[in-house]
Amino acid sequence: MTGTPPLADVDRVGLTLLYKRVRNICDEMAFAMMRTAYSPIFSEGLDFSTLVLDRRGRLIATAGINPAMLGASLYAATWIIREVGPENFAEGDVFVHNDPYRGGSHLPEHMMVTPVYRDGELAAFVGNIAHLAEIGGMAPGSFAATATDIFQEGLRIPPTKLFDRGEPVRDVWRIMLANHRTPNNSWGDLHAMLGSLRVGERRVGDLIAERGIDGLNESFEQILDYAEAYMRSEILSLPDGIYTGEDCMEDDGISDRPYWIRSRIIVEGDELIFDYSRSDEQAVGPINAPYVVTLSASLNGLLYVLARDVPVNAGIVRPIKVVAPAGTITCVRLPGPCVGGQTEFQPRIMELVLGQILSQILPERAAAASGNTSLNFLFGGVDPRNGEYYAHYHFEGMGWGGRATSDGNSAQIVPHANCRNTPVEIFETKWPWVHEEYCLNDNTAGAGRHRGGLGVRRVLEVAGDVITVSALSERMKRSPWGLFGGREGSRTRLEVAAAGGEEYETFQDAFGLVSPSKFTNIRLRRGDRVRITSPSGGGYGDPLERDPARVLNDVELGFVSRGSAESVYGVVIAGGSATGDSGQDGSGGGDGAAGDPAVDEAATAELRRVMRDGVA
């Protein structure tokens, strides 16, 4: 454990070795899950977390895979243990649970927990949380963007025994599988989760054999204390004060009104409060967050800028409080729907915290807004190639925001989730779609000293008779914001063209929808095409301060047109071909002269002077 050195009286080397080993157990559990799952959302998307918990259910370590699940990782296992009672566990038991009204994030994410015993004594727990691709409910893919209560979102499972002393509880399995559209996938994925638990159980068992139950739990306590002390020392380095910011969800899929999230961060000594009590009331549609999602988002925003190598465990929350009153969009009340809270609301809050609010005190660590949507696109139907029902939950890469030290990443899943993109080859092998186009969306990144990353454009043609599609997305009405003079990024678009037609129109126009970004169960037919355009990130700092050589490089790569190089960045490029002139702004520019393109230093200096001073 490096970095700030609190807790001088502990064996830091020994503790570091132990912590790394526990982290490694989580990694090994993750690999087991990835390699044995049936669904690409596990094997390709990596939409899961693996956990080692102490005998009280407190999180000791997690694989650094999906930060979006941090809140549930901290809380959902505790819930299971308290609700069931530690005395009611037995060796070989496995509990499953996906209830957002019991510490879960949203229904598709299932937590599995198993106790680890030695000589009949409870020693620790291992667990995982994973997003099952299909759990029933009103829309294939179980992401119902027009749900108005949780019951429309899929099968809700309170802490339930899935294995009793190692034996499957068949009645529970039968109920679950009967309610999922793709039970074969669920069977495989749930067993991948189980396999991951077995790996964790064995490895933690080895640790217990070496250190004993009490010895291991004492060390766990020290790891928690270390994380707490580390967080406290980092918070203490911030100036005391109250820092505020706000952003909104564009609509909830049910009505065309925004929902505002109002946040204030109160720093007092070595403690910090996130207060969302001035946020709007909970939405009718599924953009609400359960408490743990707001907790996750707040912690993730903080961890991007503070204590970046702290062991992520239950110790980090001790100096932090999150206030999210029930009945607001930041803490949904039963039976409010909340499937989109995890994927859309969480990144909005996280970037509000790290970009808009903490930039007031840590400008060098903040970032402009990413595309800030998971751009969930769901589909299902009967595959004409084998007659079997399929369903998939697809999320799209987009551009991240520029930051003080670098440009935003391109074509990457939203920062809070850390998931991977599904390769085209997997896509087309698994489901009846054909890709017509999949590319970076040039000339759309928010300009800046460090520009935003580029979003992508994906065109899919329906290769089955009928596919039912749904979407739950954001950033169609409001662009990702820039920071410190950086420009806005570009917006999401979801469009459709009827078979044989060339003209694209938005789903909203084509089907008369309330929301352009949230819809459920649209039936498309063979030959219809869908064009998904993901947003690009906002820029950081004044574009006129961008190194002209980097602007030239962007032009050569086709990321920025020559026209934008001049009109936005004030960089004049001489010579070379018209590379980069085909940008979406159609502004062209450049003289197309022969020779390698190069920055015309004198003309650039003069143009930038004129752009700054406004005098020709």
Place this chain on the structure above:
Amino acid sequence: MAWHELDKSWHDTTVDYCDVCGNLLIARYWSFVEPVGGETRRCCDESCERLFHRLRRIEESAPGS
């Protein structure tokens, strides 16, 4: 100021929220009486009671901040 069990039937599906932070209450809760108004509040634990007083103090020292 005391701990209470959330005494519920096993088939009761309602959920309970902390009056201070909003988090869900599990199995038991901590209660305290507001000094102003005398209302009884249910919360996660003693730390949420302290949070309640702290937020009130902040509100009084910097109204509307």
